[in-house]
Amino acid sequence: xxxxxxEPQPPSVPTGExxxxxxxxxxxPAAKPADAGVPATPAKLAAPPAPPKPPVVLxxxxxxxxxxxxxxxxxxxxxxxxxxxxxxxxxxxxGRLAEIALYTRDEExxxxxxxxxxxxxxxxxxxxxxxxxxxxxxxxERLRLKxxxxxxxxxxxxxxxxxxxxxxxxxxxDMFGIIFSGHPDLKRILLPDEWQGYPLRKDYDILQQDTAxxxxxxxxxxxQ
Amino acid sequence: MGPQxxxxxxxLRVKLKxxxxxxxxxxxxxxxxxxxxxxxxxNRTYQQFAPYVDRMDYVAAVSNGLxxxxxxxxxxxxxxxxxxxVIRTILTELQRIAxxxxxxxxxxxxxxxxxxxxxxxxxxxxxLKILEKYCGARLTTHAFRIGGLQYEAYxxxxxxxxxxxxxxxxxxxxYETLLTNNRIWIGRTKGxxxxxxxxxxxxxxxxxxxxxxxxxxxxxxxxxxxAYDQYKFEIPVGTTGDTYDRYLVRMEEMRQSRLICLQAIExxxxxxxxxxxxxxxxxxxxxxxxxxxxxxxxxxxxxxxxGTVQPYRVRIRPPSFINLQAFDRMVRGHLVxxxxxxxxxxxxxxGEVDR
Numbered sequence: 001x002x003x004x005x006x007e008p009q010p011p012s013v014p015t016g017e018x019x020x021x022x023x024x025x026x027x028x029p030a031a032k033p034a035d036a037g038v039p040a041t042p043a044k045l046a047a048p049p050a051p052p053k054p055p056v057v058l059x060x061x062x063x064x065x066x067x068x069x070x071x072x073x074x075x076x077x078x079x080x081x082x083x084x085x086x087x088x089x090x091x092x093x094x095g096r097l098a099e100i101a102l103y104t105r106d107e108e109x110x111x112x113x114x115x116x117x118x119x120x121x122x123x124x125x126x127x128x129x130x131x132x133x134x135x136x137x138x139x140x141e142r143l144r145l146k147x148x149x150x151x152x153x154x155x156x157x158x159x160x161x162x163x164x165x166x167x168x169x170x171x172x173x174d175m176f177g178i179i180f181s182g183h184p185d186l187k188r189i190l191l192p193d194e195w196q197g198y199p200l201r202k203d204y205d206i207l208q209q210d211t212a213x214x215x216x217x218x219x220x221x222x223x224q
Numbered sequence: 225m226g227p228q229x230x231x232x233x234x235x236l237r238v239k240l241k242x243x244x245x246x247x248x249x250x251x252x253x254x255x256x257x258x259x260x261x262x263x264x265x266x267n268r269t270y271q272q273f274a275p276y277v278d279r280m281d282y283v284a285a286v287s288n289g290l291x292x293x294x295x296x297x298x299x300x301x302x303x304x305x306x307x308x309x310v311i312r313t314i315l316t317e318l319q320r321i322a323x324x325x326x327x328x329x330x331x332x333x334x335x336x337x338x339x340x341x342x343x344x345x346x347x348x349x350x351x352l353k354i355l356e357k358y359c360g361a362r363l364t365t366h367a368f369r370i371g372g373l374q375y376e377a378y379x380x381x382x383x384x385x386x387x388x389x390x391x392x393x394x395x396x397x398x399y400e401t402l403l404t405n406n407r408i409w410i411g412r413t414k415g416x417x418x419x420x421x422x423x424x425x426x427x428x429x430x431x432x433x434x435x436x437x438x439x440x441x442x443x444x445x446x447x448x449x450x451a452y453d454q455y456k457f458e459i460p461v462g463t464t465g466d467t468y469d470r471y472l473v474r475m476e477e478m479r480q481s482r483l484i485c486l487q488a489i490e491x492x493x494x495x496x497x498x499x500x501x502x503x504x505x506x507x508x509x510x511x512x513x514x515x516x517x518x519x520x521x522x523x524x525x526x527x528x529x530x531g532t533v534q535p536y537r538v539r540i541r542p543p544s545f546i547n548l549q550a551f552d553r554m555v556r557g558h559l560v561x562x563x564x565x566x567x568x569x570x571x572x573x574x575g576e577v578d579r
Contacts, residue, residue, distance in 0.1 A: 117539040
C-alpha cells in the first residue's frame with residue numbers, strides 16, 4: 001500500500017460518524033483484531049504526527065523443524081525456504097522435484113495436491129516457476145513447493161505422486177509450454193491441439209492469437 | 225457424447241470407449257469455453273478484474289467474488305470489517321443453497337425426474353430476488369468489493385432472509401419426499417460412480433464429492449474465513465461415495481447453510497462495511513494462496529503481486545476442473561445411461577472448468 005498516504009488524522013471527530021471505529025486496515029502486521037466500536041481517537045490525540053511506520057516485512061526466511069528435516073534429507077536441493085504472509089514456501093531444485101514430492105506426500109503427510117501451476121518471469125535466467133500448492137489433512141496445513149525451470153528444460157512430472165497433477169500439468173504445458181518428463185499423456189487441454197504459442201507467457205500479448213488456426217478452423221480473420 | 229448434449233451442463237465433450245453398453249474408458253475434452261481469464265487478469269487492475277471472476281462459476285458468482293476479494297485482502301494485509309464479513313457469509317450461504325438447488329433440479333432432470341426442477345427453481349428464484357435487491361444483479365452479481373462491501377444491507381434484508389429460511393425448511397422435506405425413498409431414484413444413483421476416500425484425495429477432489437466419500441473436510445471449518453468461525457454447523461459426510469451419498473450430502477448441506485443464515489441474521493454487528501484500502505490498490509510484492517469452500521469444492525486463488533496496480537499472475541484453482549478429472553475413475557464399468565448421472569453428480573460448471 002505504498003500509495004495510501006498516511007494522513008495524520010484530523011484529531012477530533014466528534015460527529016459520531018464511523019471514522020473513529022474504522023479498523024486500521026493497511027500494513028499492520030497480519031493478526032489484527034479489527035475491533036469496531038471502541039473509539040480510537042484518544043490514542044491518536046496523544047501522538048498526532050503519526051510516526052512513519054517501518055516498512056512491513058512480509059517475506060521472512062523460514063526456519064522450522066520441517067525445513068530442517070528437508071535440509072537434512074535433501075541438502076542443496078532445497079534452494080530456499082521462505083514465509084510470505086504466513087504461508088510456507090520451499091524452493092527446490094527442479095531436477096529433484098518428483099523425489100521431493102514423494103517424500104512430501106509420504107513422510108510429511110501432504111496428501112493432497114490442491115493446485116499446480118506456473119509463473120513466468122522472462123527476465124530471469126530460469127524463467128518459469130512451477131508452483132505446487134499442497135494440503136495436509138493430518139496437520140491441517142498448507143505448503144507451497146516451487147521449482148525454477150528454464151525454457152525447454154524438462155521438469156519431472158509428479159503424476160506418479162498425486163494423480164491430480166495429470167490435468168494440471170497438461171494445463172501448465174498448454175499455457176506456458178513447460179515440458180513435464182514422465183507425464184503419461186502430455187498434450188494441450190484447454191486450447192486446440194494444433195494451437196501455436198503459449199498464452200500465459202509474458203511475451204504473448206493479450207490480443208495475440210494463432211491467426212492461422214482461427215482463419216482455418218473458424219473461417220474468420222480474428223477470433224475476437 | 226457432447227459437446228452439445230443437454231445433460232453435459234454446458235459444453236463438455238466426453239469420448240467413451242464402450243464394450244456393448246458398458247464404459248471401459250473415457251476421455252473428457254474441455255476448453256470450449258476457454259476465455260483466457262487468467263491472462264485477462266494480468267492486464268486489468270485488481271478491482272477491474274473482480275467482475276470477471278463471477279463469470280467462472282456463474283451459478284455461484286457470490287462465492288467466486290468472496291474468494292477473490294479475500295485473496296486480494298490477504299495480499300494487501302488488510303481485512304474486511306466484521307459487519308462486512310457477516311453479510312458476506314449470509315450471501316455466500318444463500319448462494320450455496322441456490323447452487324445446490326440448481327444442481328438438484330438439473331441432476332434429477334437428467335435422471336428422469338422432472339418435477340424437482342420446478343420446485344428447485346421456485347426456491348432459487350427467492351434467493352436470486354434477495355441478491356437482486358441487495359446488489360441489483362441476479363447471476364453475475366459482483367456483490368463484494370476488495371476490502372469489504374460497496375452496498376449496505378437493504379432495509380428488509382434480514383426479514384427477507386429469515387422468511388426464506390423459514391419457508392425453506394419444509395421445502396427440503398418436499399424434495400426429499402420426491403426423491404430420497406423413490407425406488408427409481410435409488411436404483412439410478414445407489415452404487416453408481418463410487419469414489420473411495422483414497423482415490424478422492426489422490427485426485428484432489430474437494431467439496432461435497434470428497435465428503436460423500438467419507439472425508440470430513442470443509443474449509444469453512446478447517447481454515448475458517450469470512451465469519452464462519454462464529455457459527456455452529458455440521459459437516460455432513462457419506463459412507464460409500466456413490467451418487468446417492470453425494471445427493472444426501474448436498475441435501476444436508478443446504479440445511480446447514482440455512483442454519484448458518486439464521487444464526488448470522490440474529491446478530492449482524494454494526495460498524496463500517498469497508499476497510500480503508502485506498503482507491504488504487506498496489507499490494508506489496510509477494511504472493512498468496514487463498515482457498516474457500518465454494519459450493520463445488522475448494523476454490524483457490526494464487527495471486528502474485530509485483531507491487532504494481534495489476535496482478536502479476538492470478539491463478540484460479542477451480543473445483544469443477546479438478547473434480548471432473550476423477551470422472552474417468554468413477555465412470556468405468558458403468559452403463560452409458562449412468563454417464564449422465566455421474567456427470568450430474570460431480571456438479572460441474574463449464575465456465576469454471578474452462579475459464
